[in-house]
Amino acid sequence: MSAKRVAVVLKGYPRLSETFIAQELLALERRGLSLEIWSLRRPTDRARHPMHGQIRAEAAYLPEYLRDAPLRVLRGLGAAFRRRNLPALLALFARDFRRDPTASRLRRLGQALVLARELPADIAHIHVHFLHTPASVARYAALLTARRWSFSAHAKDIWTTPDWELTEKLRDAAWGVTCTRDGLARLDALAPGRTLLAYHGLDLSRFPIPPPHETRDGTDPARPLRLLCVGRLVAKKGHDDLIDALATLPPGLHWQLDLIGGGELRAALEARVGTCGLAERIRFRGALAQPAVIEAMRAADLFVLPTKPAPGGDRDGLPNVLMEAASQALPILATAFAGTPEFITDGTHGVLVPPGDPAVLAAALIRLADDPGLRRRLGEAARARLVRDFSEEAAIALIAGRLRASAGLSSDVAAHESELPACAS
Template sequence: MPPSPEARRIAITVKGYPRLSETFIAQEILALEERGLDLEIWSLRHPTERAVHPMNKKIKARVAYLPEYLYEEPLRVLKSAAWSLRQKGFGAALKAFWRDLKRDFTANRVRRLGQAFVMARELPADVRHLHVHYLHTPASVVRYAALLTGRTWTFSAHAKDIWTTPDWEKREKMQEALWGVTCTAQGVQTLQALSGPDRVSLVYHGLDLSRFPAPPENRPARDGSNPMDPVRIVSIGRAVAKKGYGDLIQALAALPGDLHWRFAHVGGGELLAGFKKQAQQAGIADRVAFLGAKAQPDIIALLREADLFVLPSRKAASGDRDGLPNVIMEAASQRLAIVATDFAGIPEFIRSGVEGELVPPGDWEALSNALNLLAREPERRKILGEAAYRRLRQDFSMEGGIDVLESRFRALVDNPLKQRSPCERP
């Protein structure tokens, strides 16, 4: 329903909630809530994972789930469609949808309109503003719902949504949103080229260090020479193409025979079975453990016990790529030496040879060489880990980004009588 004149609440829309791989979203919601903003969460999907991060349990916001597939809740969808037909914004929403459908004639597009009908009808009157994480399908739902109800909306863009959404769609959405933020300089440059310099700005997620224990004072000086105490290498990330785990398995298989090591991977994903098979075929399955998805406490424990963190991100065939992966900063929070690729937003945090070692994306030989050298040099790992921890604390804490978002949201909801056009620049 349309907002009341006194409305002050913000509806945060996400694709799925909660998700183990999206700690940065949960971190942001919790921080904004703790600063006194009145929030609720709308999710396009129900959770698919059993484990839940502790900070998700601390979030008090009401969570509403839209029908993931319209046929699963036909009465809810039909009631919402009938309600939407009677709204002043129906013509504008339908016009936007029809333009989109002609260029993207898919069932997914129709589903987003149906979800928008439900969201628009069921939004409480005390919701003033809509904010959405991801500029692709979640933003379509929010855009249509905003047009139906006369609400303003804003967005946070991250990774896949920037690189795989058509330019026409990003451009038109950004024209209607009040403002947007994204988490890497590369993302800002790409989106500003479509929207102008004032519409999108850089806001790093950063890391809420209060959620993490102080890093270990001293790690064992493992150098790979003792088969009874091998170097411990760890990586955290979904088993998807853009994470580059196929390259990593090749790199691990190429490590010299006199280096003793073990590797642990945390994360689910559609390519997990293929990576396990690749490790078996490479003859390293006995030294590789695929642990599946884990909650934050288990991840922190693994990072504290490790000697070396690795993330070989690369561009996927679909065009998808990482932003600045939070797991890089999580590894830095425990003073862990990092090997990663010089790609996407990673070099905005890790400067090669200073806070870690960077190799070209897709170059498994360079990756293997970097792992081999650092595995044998515990003192070098200590220097890199300390530098990464310092950079995290000085330049990538969560507070700066939350300050920006809080200020912008308060400018919208603390002045409920001052309405702004969806096309007005902030």
């Protein structure tokens, strides 16, 4: 077996909010790829997913701030002077810095110098998740060490990175994938044909068979409708709209909401809940490992995720929690925004409402609360859609084949891609 390995560059590892990355790393290892993880930040979550413990790759951490490891940075700089590609890197960095003269840009260069020096000789290719700051580090290090690099683009990185930067990174990368047609359209508009579509999907072997869901309709105060929302407490998830919608529900509709996720808006959302008089009905559970999330989905009556555009242009891709909810046949109420309609057809696999409209969201909540039969049909249809069109196999086959070819482990990418089923539409 070849000793060549692939370095995977991440912004932070491990993260509870990035189950799709952990799932991919584990699946690539199971296909025989040997990986090494490089993270720009150390973990901040207290818990870990079980998948993180199953991943064999060791994680190395770059200095998040250059002042934290000055000797590593100086050694990286000294090693760079012995590289023949240093003039090319300095020219590229100068062009970038003229357009983005920030401390963050300097930090990415310093991290890249450390990465270039410390990458083992058997690393034959660099793959990076997210096209914003992690891709800058990967791109600089790849140029300096004369390696090729590739990317997986997801959500915020696609929508908040300037056009000039996306265009040049797309041009320089050997290849890349993204996880929604929505994101693919933006990247193709800047650099046609440089990016492939690869939905994350789910490894369904990790999920239990769906339970029989209750038929609660909220008319009995002793059996309130159990609502669930899972997502980081950030603007693009639309928690504020959900709270405002719940505040307008009729008093005869009895419900409880569990919010799972941590984030910068927790204090503001808790204050909003208090102002609306909903503190006894809404529970903030914080960030949880996947088994606890799935258990909450099995106990819930309805999953709600009202994503919307955030200030500054940030937006979701196709949230993996929608597929996780579908794995448990939990009916879904979401917004017709970003990548969500690529998985859920309104009225067939769930109910979709316009983003940023609490009144319409409230009306949909009332409708679904009143019709347990509809909820059951939608949940079953979403699970069937997941099983048929969104297993992880297609995406992993594509990415593994490309990585093997790029690392010199296989020269026949077409052979891997010819085995793929058609992408879900």
